Amino acid sequence: MVRKLASRMLWVGLAAAFAASAAACGGAAVPQETLTAAQASAKGAEVGGANEDPKAQLHLKLANEQIEKAKKLIEDGKNEEAARLVDRAQADADLALALAEQGKALKDAKDADEQLGKLKKKLNQ
């Protein structure tokens, strides 16, 4: 009797857990807002010169790939998985922009240093 009850409780528990997980999966909303934000960030990184810096370009590519993948997952109704990919894409897009800006700043610093060096050389002649 006791054993039967325990077995039933386990069943109920497992069923509940399964139901909850099913609900989480199928019932997750389309991550439209974060997807739009990630797309905007990727575009921003591109405009910010991400394609001119190899490292930035790599992360922009990752962001765009993940965005495309997320879109397909949304089409397939796999919204939760899509949402996680969109979050990854957002992080890659942000990193792409940061790397592009870093690359530009480093180049500017190098240029400024070279200009200074040239001028000094000229002055010392």
Place this chain on the structure above:
Amino acid sequence: MLRVTTSLSCLFLLSIAACGATLPPPELVDARKAYEHASKGMSAQLAPAQLDTAKQALDKAEKSFEDEGVDPPTPDLAYIAQRKAQIAEAAASKLAAERDAEKANKMFKEAQLEGFDKVKGELNKERQAGEKTKAELENEKKALGVEKVARAEAERKAAAAMASLAEVAKVKEEARGMVITLSGAVLFATGKYDLLPIARDKLDEVAKALIDQGYKSMLVEGHTDSKGKASDNDTLSLKRAEAVRTYLVSRGIPSDKIRASGLGSSRSVADNGSPDGRANNRRVEIVVEPLK
């Protein structure tokens, strides 16, 4: 029924076991490394806000790993945390580079100003040097001009002197110098050695011309014709030469630059057999050694 329950229980147990023994997913390993790298770099000073965001993202991933193990969303959260750490590093590096560029640009401007001053100084120096050269040239020109004018003047004077000399005496260039021949008849009465008044006028002209023209030294030679005793002629010729010398010295020719000698009739220039010849032989010659 029992079999289903058992199998499900097994699955559950299996999953628990997997959880407990689980190594962190590679994403989390990477995220930890990235954060550690960022926190040891410039980010703490230059990008503290971004580094803090990265820390929070890593904490979230760690919490997920504790709670969920390697299952989603742990790898995703770790993936995001790694990128946040990289963003912090990039931001710090960007800021540092911007500061470097700013510094270099400032130094560039300073160097430019310095260079401008230097170039200005050099230009000034060059200009001054140029002006100096110009002034020197001007002076040289002037000096040259003065010299030229002086030389022209001297030449003109000398020519004028020669011309005036030619009016009063016969002038010819010989190997021993310029020879000015004055006729004895103009200078002295027969047998005398006092200068005639007209002779003084002529000698004034000669003295003036010689002083104008310049000379090194001169010799006054007295000559006679061959009439009479040679010794008398020698004495007379010397006395006459002395008289001319004395007069020229009185007209400004320094006495140490003029000598006198009496040659008598030893250097006749014409035939002593005719009156004209003898007249030509009676003469005083002033031999001028010109300035070299």
